[in-house]
Amino acid sequence: xxxxxxxxxxxxxxxxxxxxxxxxxxxxxxxxxxxxxxxxxxxxxxxxxxxxxxxxxxxxxxxxxxxxxxxxxxxxxxxxxxxxxxxxxxxxxxxxxxxx
Amino acid sequence: xxxxxxxxxxxxxxxxxxxxxxxxxxxxxxxxxxxxxxxxxxxxxxxxxxxxxxxxxxxxxxxxxxxxxxxxxxxxxxxxxxxxxxxxxxxxxxxxxxxxxxxxxxxxxxxxxxxxxxxxxxxxxxxxxxxxxxxxxxxxxxxxxxxxxxxxxxxxxxxxxxxxxxxxxxxxxxxxxxxxxxxxxxxxxxxxxxxxxxxxxxxxxxxxxxxxxxxxxxxxxxxxxxxxxxxxxxxxxxxxxxxxxxxxxxxxxxxxxxxxxxxxxxxxxxxxxxxxxxxxxxxxxxxxxxxxxxxxxxxxxxxxxxxxxxxxxxxxxxxxxxxxxxxxxxxxxxxxxxxxxxxxxxxxxxxxxxxxxxxxxxxxxxxxxxxxxxxxxxxxxxxxxxxxxxxxxxxxxxxxxxxxxxxxxxxxxxxxxxxxxxxxxxxxxxxxxxxxxxxxxxxxxxxxxxxxxxxxxxxxxxxxxxxxxxxxxxxxxxx
Numbered sequence: 001x002x003x004x005x006x007x008x009x010x011x012x013x014x015x016x017x018x019x020x021x022x023x024x025x026x027x028x029x030x031x032x033x034x035x036x037x038x039x040x041x042x043x044x045x046x047x048x049x050x051x052x053x054x055x056x057x058x059x060x061x062x063x064x065x066x067x068x069x070x071x072x073x074x075x076x077x078x079x080x081x082x083x084x085x086x087x088x089x090x091x092x093x094x095x096x097x098x099x100x
Numbered sequence: 101x102x103x104x105x106x107x108x109x110x111x112x113x114x115x116x117x118x119x120x121x122x123x124x125x126x127x128x129x130x131x132x133x134x135x136x137x138x139x140x141x142x143x144x145x146x147x148x149x150x151x152x153x154x155x156x157x158x159x160x161x162x163x164x165x166x167x168x169x170x171x172x173x174x175x176x177x178x179x180x181x182x183x184x185x186x187x188x189x190x191x192x193x194x195x196x197x198x199x200x201x202x203x204x205x206x207x208x209x210x211x212x213x214x215x216x217x218x219x220x221x222x223x224x225x226x227x228x229x230x231x232x233x234x235x236x237x238x239x240x241x242x243x244x245x246x247x248x249x250x251x252x253x254x255x256x257x258x259x260x261x262x263x264x265x266x267x268x269x270x271x272x273x274x275x276x277x278x279x280x281x282x283x284x285x286x287x288x289x290x291x292x293x294x295x296x297x298x299x300x301x302x303x304x305x306x307x308x309x310x311x312x313x314x315x316x317x318x319x320x321x322x323x324x325x326x327x328x329x330x331x332x333x334x335x336x337x338x339x340x341x342x343x344x345x346x347x348x349x350x351x352x353x354x355x356x357x358x359x360x361x362x363x364x365x366x367x368x369x370x371x372x373x374x375x376x377x378x379x380x381x382x383x384x385x386x387x388x389x390x391x392x393x394x395x396x397x398x399x400x401x402x403x404x405x406x407x408x409x410x411x412x413x414x415x416x417x418x419x420x421x422x423x424x425x426x427x428x429x430x431x432x433x434x435x436x437x438x439x440x441x442x443x444x445x446x447x448x449x450x451x452x453x454x455x456x457x458x459x460x461x462x463x464x465x466x467x468x469x470x471x472x473x474x475x476x477x478x479x480x481x482x483x484x485x486x487x488x489x490x491x492x493x494x495x496x497x498x499x500x501x502x503x504x505x506x507x508x509x510x511x512x513x514x515x516x517x518x519x520x521x522x523x524x525x526x527x528x529x530x531x532x533x534x535x536x537x538x539x540x541x542x543x544x545x546x547x548x549x550x551x552x553x554x555x556x557x558x559x560x561x562x563x564x565x566x567x568x569x570x571x572x573x574x575x576x577x578x579x
Contacts, residue, residue, distance in 0.1 A: 018446025055533030
């Protein structure tokens, strides 16, 4: 077994993700199978291989230098706040995080 | 009225005043009303926006002014791409009522080129899936075979074009999500090179892999739409300044003498017999066109799925951290902030998204990072190298798009690993960042569409469009 119930609980906590008991076991078993499959990567010796985080080569990358730092008004604050489940313009309201 | 509108026939009909842009828009809206309840391919429509744009085009025509490239062309946009004023749900309950305050650059460019945006298309939740069955708003049916899936994740975008409910559409491709549904619905579908099209306004799944690209009825239209949306955008620092050719003007160039690679590694076991037969016949057609077929090896192909599902889920777990019930989307109320996060995410995300968040968080977590995430990135280098080496020998690579034809709704949805394994021919090009197109190359004995994939080197869009166009003409467009 590659991944335990405790591992899934720990990871779900890291990801702030509530999982039901049934979900916990289903995902554990499925992810275990996926990790088992992923294990085939160990057939490859990658000791001297550089990791690749992105594909663009230097000459293709557009931003070889940083752009100038400009303030550009976008005027969407009102529209953005409208999308919030609990807005109190100009703020987003959330449950209290600091106990008195 | 024709159900086979293309960009050229729209242009012709508008120029000769056979139809106005407004009438054409209304005609498409009517068709959508008739056919969408059965297909479930559109999630939201933007009729007012469409009519406003159509009226602008009609005003240009009335004034005798020149028309932009996509004037009056009805298009659809995948629901992971932001559209100002029209809900953009990503196929997820967590964004059920989300209305973006801005347009994605690709959408803005389509509209600036005269396209009429009809609405938003259904997709797997956050573009995670290969069948469109992971949408929170129900699956899409394949218009070519109604009991089958249209492929995914851009299933809606493929289905609306195949069913004549849009002339072209935008999808997104992270591991095959444009090419595979194109193959399943029997239409050409393309992802340009990574960096070719701005991702600004595309709601992120895996940022180093996500690409926006077109579906259309023929290769020329695919090239036309790609040409409009491609090019540098200051809002996306990964969009490049590499010049954008005039694809529709370039695609008629001769293909005789072009060297086309056939990687043995893509023709191993596990491919459906009917698919193999059509793909091999398609390859023979390239020989007939005067291309030189070259046997090549891409030895790391078999490791692509494993590397892809590490990298894609790791990036997804990070990108999807933003859905916390604070700024947009669903909130499940709770007295504690952390419980609000947990409950909102637990209630808002569907099973495939949760599974990928858990897997992605796991491969990035302390103690597992080197064994999984770093290993995946190293294998990504090896796969990219396979392509680089191949492209020193050939101009393009031919493969099947999918090892299987469209399957029945519900047939595969219970086994995630089996679903992932079917992405084998598409994820390689995603990891390498190269462009790829899927082309219809016939039907199986069971009358199901088969797709042939052409990969090109980075920013070699013109050569694969040229090959695709030559193939399409020889094969017979629309058959």
